[in-house]
Amino acid sequence: MDQEPEWIESVGTDGRPVLSAKGSWTIDAVSVLDSRIKATHLNGTKQAELDLSGITRLDTAGAWLLYRTRRDFADDGIDARLAGLDPHYAPLLDLVEQADKAHPEIERERPGVLVEFVSRVGKSVCEAAEEGLNLLNFLGLTIITMLRVIVRPRRMRIVSLVNQIEQTGLNAMGIVGLLLFLIGVVLAFQSAEQLRKFAAEIFTADGLAILVLREIGVLIAAILIAGRSGSAFTAEIGMMKVNEEVDALRTTGVDPIEVLVLPRINALLLTLPLLTFFANVAALTGGTIMAVATLDVTYTQFVRQLADAMTLKNFIVGMVKAPVFAFLIGLVGCYEGLQVGGSAESIGRLTTKSVVESIVLVIIADATFSIVFAYLGI
Amino acid sequence: MDTDVVIKVRGLRTQFGTQVIHDNLDLDIRRGQVVGVVGGSGTGKSVLLRTILGLNRPREGDIEVLGEDARQALDTVQRRTGVLFQNGALFSSLTVAENIQVPMREHLDLSRSLMDELAALKIGMVGLPPDAGPKFPSELSGGMRKRAGLARALSLDPEILFLDEPTAGLDPIGAAAFDNLIAELQKGLGLTVFMVTHDLDSLSAICDSIAVLVDKRVRLGTMAEHMQDAHPWIQSYFHGPRARAALDNRL
Numbered sequence: 292m293d294q295e296p297e298w299i300e301s302v303g304t305d306g307r308p309v310l311s312a313k314g315s316w317t318i319d320a321v322s323v324l325d326s327r328i329k330a331t332h333l334n335g336t337k338q339a340e341l342d343l344s345g346i347t348r349l350d351t352a353g354a355w356l357l358y359r360t361r362r363d364f365a366d367d368g369i370d371a372r373l374a375g376l377d378p379h380y381a382p383l384l385d386l387v388e389q390a391d392k393a394h395p396e397i398e399r400e401r402p403g404v405l406v407e408f409v410s411r412v413g414k415s416v417c418e419a420a421e422e423g424l425n426l427l428n429f430l431g432l433t434i435i436t437m438l439r440v441i442v443r444p445r446r447m448r449i450v451s452l453v454n455q456i457e458q459t460g461l462n463a464m465g466i467v468g469l470l471l472f473l474i475g476v477v478l479a480f481q482s483a484e485q486l487r488k489f490a491a492e493i494f495t496a497d498g499l500a501i502l503v504l505r506e507i508g509v510l511i512a513a514i515l516i517a518g519r520s521g522s523a524f525t526a527e528i529g530m531m532k533v534n535e536e537v538d539a540l541r542t543t544g545v546d547p548i549e550v551l552v553l554p555r556i557n558a559l560l561l562t563l564p565l566l567t568f569f570a571n572v573a574a575l576t577g578g579t580i581m582a583v584a585t586l587d588v589t590y591t592q593f594v595r596q597l598a599d600a601m602t603l604k605n606f607i608v609g610m611v612k613a614p615v616f617a618f619l620i621g622l623v624g625c626y627e628g629l630q631v632g633g634s635a636e637s638i639g640r641l642t643t644k645s646v647v648e649s650i651v652l653v654i655i656a657d658a659t660f661s662i663v664f665a666y667l668g669i
Numbered sequence: 670m671d672t673d674v675v676i677k678v679r680g681l682r683t684q685f686g687t688q689v690i691h692d693n694l695d696l697d698i699r700r701g702q703v704v705g706v707v708g709g710s711g712t713g714k715s716v717l718l719r720t721i722l723g724l725n726r727p728r729e730g731d732i733e734v735l736g737e738d739a740r741q742a743l744d745t746v747q748r749r750t751g752v753l754f755q756n757g758a759l760f761s762s763l764t765v766a767e768n769i770q771v772p773m774r775e776h777l778d779l780s781r782s783l784m785d786e787l788a789a790l791k792i793g794m795v796g797l798p799p800d801a802g803p804k805f806p807s808e809l810s811g812g813m814r815k816r817a818g819l820a821r822a823l824s825l826d827p828e829i830l831f832l833d834e835p836t837a838g839l840d841p842i843g844a845a846a847f848d849n850l851i852a853e854l855q856k857g858l859g860l861t862v863f864m865v866t867h868d869l870d871s872l873s874a875i876c877d878s879i880a881v882l883v884d885k886r887v888r889l890g891t892m893a894e895h896m897q898d899a900h901p902w903i904q905s906y907f908h909g910p911r912a913r914a915a916l917d918n919r920l
Contacts (some may be wrong), residue, residue, distance in 0.1 A: 318787075318826050322779050350826035351858065355790050386857035390793030634807055636761045 294347050296320040298327045307338050310360075310371075313345030316353025324353075328360050333369055344375025354380070354387045362391070429626045433556065436548045451554040459520040459555075460562030464569060466519070467512055471570040474511060475577025478502060483586055492586045493596055499578040500600035504609045508571040510657055513616035516563055517649040521624035524555050525645040528628025529638040537629070547629070556621035563617035564610055571609065575601075608669060612660055616653050623649040673700040674733075675829055675861050676721060681730035683713065683720055690716050692885040694730070698878075700828075703855055703862040704889070705872045708882030709902060714865045715755075717882070718831055721863070722752060735828060748776055751822030752831045756838075757814040759806040765792065765817045766802035772824045791820040796850055812843040816850070823854070830855075832864040836871050848874050869915035881906070 294314035303309040310331065316324065333339055341361060346353075357373075364371040376384070402410070440446050482498045528551055531537050540547045579597065583590050627645035631637050676698040683690045690713035698704050708714050719725045721732055723743050732739040734746045759768050766788040773784055792802050795816040806814055815835060822830060835851065836844035848868075852875045855862055866872060872879060872892070879895055881888045883902050888895070896907050906912060 318773075318777060321783060321787075322777065325780065325783050351790065351794070351823070352787055352826060355787060359786070382857040383859075386794060386854070387790060390790050393793045393796075393799070634761075636807060 296324055296353075297345070298324055298331070300331060303340060307340055308333050308336055309340045309342055311342040311345055312357065313347075315348040316346055316356065317348055317350045318352035321352045321356055324356055328356060331360075333364070333367075337369060339364060339369055339371045341371050341373050342375050343373060343377075346377065346380070349377075349380045349383060351383065351387060354383045358384060358387045358391065426623070426626055429629075430622060432548060433552060433622060433625075436546065436553060437556075440549060440553060446549060448550055448554050451550065452557055455554050455558030456562055458523070459516065459558050460566060463516060463519055463562075463566060467515055467566050467570050468573045470515065471508065471511060471573040472577035474507060475499070475503065475574035475579075476581040478507070478574070479578035479581040480585065483582060487586075493588055493592065495578075495582050495586065496593055496596035497600040499575065499582070500597050501605055503571055503574040503578065504601060504605040506609070506657070508574055509567045509609045509612045509616065510653070512566045512570040513563065513613070513620065513653045514650055516559065516566065516617070517620045517624075517653060518646055520555075520559065521620045521649045522642050522646050524621065524624030525628040525631075525642045526638060528552075528625055529631035529641060530635075532629060532631040533635050533638065552621075552625040552629075555625055556618060559617035559621040560614050563620075564613040567610060567613040571606075604669065608660075608664060612657065615656055615660075619652045619656060620649045623652060674698065675700050675735050676863065677731075677733040678721065679731045681717075681720065681732065682728045683716055683725060684728045689885060691720075691727075691882075694886050696880065696887045696889065698861060698863060700861050701859060702878050703852075703876045704864065704878045704880055705876035706863070706865045706880045706882065706887075707867065707872065707906065712882040712885075714882055715833055717887075718833055718863065718865050722746070722750070722831060748825060749827055750829045750831060751825065751827035753815065753818045753822045753833065753835060755833045756811075757806065757818030759814060759817055759821065761806050764803050764805055765797070765809070765820070768806070768817065769821050769824050771821065776825060787824075788820075791823055792817075794823065794854065795820045796846070812839050812847070815839070815847065819850070823858075826858065827860070829861045829863060832862065832866070834865055834867065836866065836868045841870075844868060844870065845874075851875055869912050873915050 296316055297311070297313040299311040299313065301309050301311065314320075341357070343357070349357075361371045361373065373384075479495055479499055483492055483495045486492050486494055486498070528537070531551070537547050537551070540550065575597065579590075579593060582588065582593055586593075588596075624645050627641045627648070631641055674697050676696065678694060678696040681691050681694040681696075694717075696717075706714050706717065716725060720727050721734060721739060723739050723746060726740075735749055737745050739746050759765070760771065763771070766785065769788040769791050770784045773779055773787065779787070789799070789802060792799070797813060797816050797820065801809065801813065801817065806817065809817060819832075819835075830851075832851070836847050839847060848871045851862065851864075854860060855875070862875075864871070864876065876892075878889060878891060881890075881895060881898075881903055883900055888898065888900075888903070890898075892907070895903055898904065898907075
């Protein structure tokens with residue numbers, strides 16, 4: 292039904308070049324026409340004619356090519372006259388011309404690869420620094436609000452605190468218990484394999500107890516909670532931010548930090564130590580079962596060895612970290628939630644960011660603890 | 670022969686569960702018409718639009734778009750129609766220019782430079798500033814996002830343009846500018862426009878025909894014809910204070 296688009300060069304009666312456009316000049320054809328037009332060079336002439344009488348169909352893409360051809364000729368000092376265009380299509384050509392006049396230049400300036408790399412690195416460093424500063428700011432705000440609430444305990448939001456404890460603590464017990472049990476199994480098995488070579492299998496118990504109590508129990512529990520509750524904090528608060536609920540709270544005179552952030556952080560401060568204790572029990576149970584099943588030691592022997600290694604010091608070294616990790620996770624989760632702005636798109640991005648950031652901070656804090664304890668000789 | 674009927678709906682029945690939205694609905698829209706679809710909340714204006722586009726399956730009835738069965742020739746329909754969704758529905762991970770190029774990439778094989786030129790052209794046509802091209806949708810205001818959505822809808826030079834509440838959420842000045850833009854593009858490109866709207870100003874300013882959804886059917890007519898209609902909803906719609914204000918402005 293559509294006629295083949297054509298672009299024909301010829302010479303008119305008065306010696307001027309005539310360029311005839313024929314057929315259907317629509318977006319389906321512009322690819323071919325574009326290369327044909329680009330191959331057209333008019334040399335040594337000041338005048339030309341664009342004969343459009345053969346055009347049967349025209350759309351904006353086709354009109355753009357006609358317009359651009361004429362414009363490019365004009366840039367080369369060639370005056371190209373349009374002739375024979377169906378008056379029906381005149382408004383279309385006007386529209387295209389207006390649109391182009393509004394955009395004098397199509398800017399396509401791309402910086403070099405190296406410049407782009409350096410600027411990207413610089414940008415992300417600046418962003419990270421700013422993020423750190425903002426987080427510090429938020430930490431201050433949270434602590435001040437916390438102190439205010441401690442002075443006037445009636446402002447404590449007990450209902451939402453209990454609700455958060457249920458969600459972040461009670462509901463997390465299954466997954467924390469299962470994972471730590473399995474990690475205990477793996478730890479016992481791996482260390483037993485190594486120690487067997489020295490006929491020191493019984494020290495599997497010492498390794499297990501020290502590793503679990505001091506590091507693994509609290510670290511894995513914190514990472515799980517960061518993934519599970521930290522992300523939930525960001526998503527929940529972020530959703531409220533998108534719905535303007537946070538602004539609604541502010542306008543009614545309610546401090547969002549007090550009702551949204553504090554109950555969440557406080558809940559984590561309470562539940563993460565408890566979960567850590569639970570995690571320790573689960574890991575040690577898993578390790579014991581594995582050791583007794585694979586090693587030539589009796590249950591009583593192993594447990595006695597384990598009990599000797601489970602000193603109060605080791606236990607406390609692990610437990611001390613729990614509230615610090617909890618605070619970091621809660622802080623980052625709530626902070627990123629409040630960073631959500633405008634559209635729902637940012638919720639997903641910030642939730643990911645919140646999880647990554649809180650896990651990074653937890654591990655940095657853990658390393659710091661190790662260094663400090665090493666200095667103190669604990 | 671009604672060859673210039675571009676949208677033809679016969680005996681349409683849409684139903685969600687037991688709730689019947691449209692029942693035995695007929696609709697004819699001719700080439701070059703600007704049709705505004707109005708109706709109370711829940712009468713299925715957007716559902717009708719989605720059904721014609723093939724996004725909803727009708728329970729019964731036939732829909733022909735540009736002479737093709739909308740359900741069988743979905744490709745053709747998609748290729749020859751453009752849609753502006755309520756909030757623009759721009760792809761958030763792509764820039765405005767890339768958004769406009771998505772349909773071109775999907776349906777055509779154009780060179781990179783030509784696509785850039787065409788995207789810039791469309792951006793100019795919908796009245797966006799030149800620097801909007803490399804921006805991401807989240808960096809645009811609501812009105813600009815709608816314009817960018819319109820540019821994407823026009824990307825393949827469609828014959829029919831579907832608009833879902835194009836002026837909702839715009840301030841009156843922005844809404845009037847958007848109306849003008851649509852009217853201008855419609856004239857320049859010879860488009861058929863199917864527009865779901867509640868904006869009485871747009872209805873009186875740019876629609877030459879109004880489809881009112883009442884009693885699960887459509888009543889198509891001009892503003893003047895609807896003014897005579899005795900149906901209570903149509904009466905209160907076209908004779909309410911807001912309608913009168915919109916009409917007065919026009920006169």
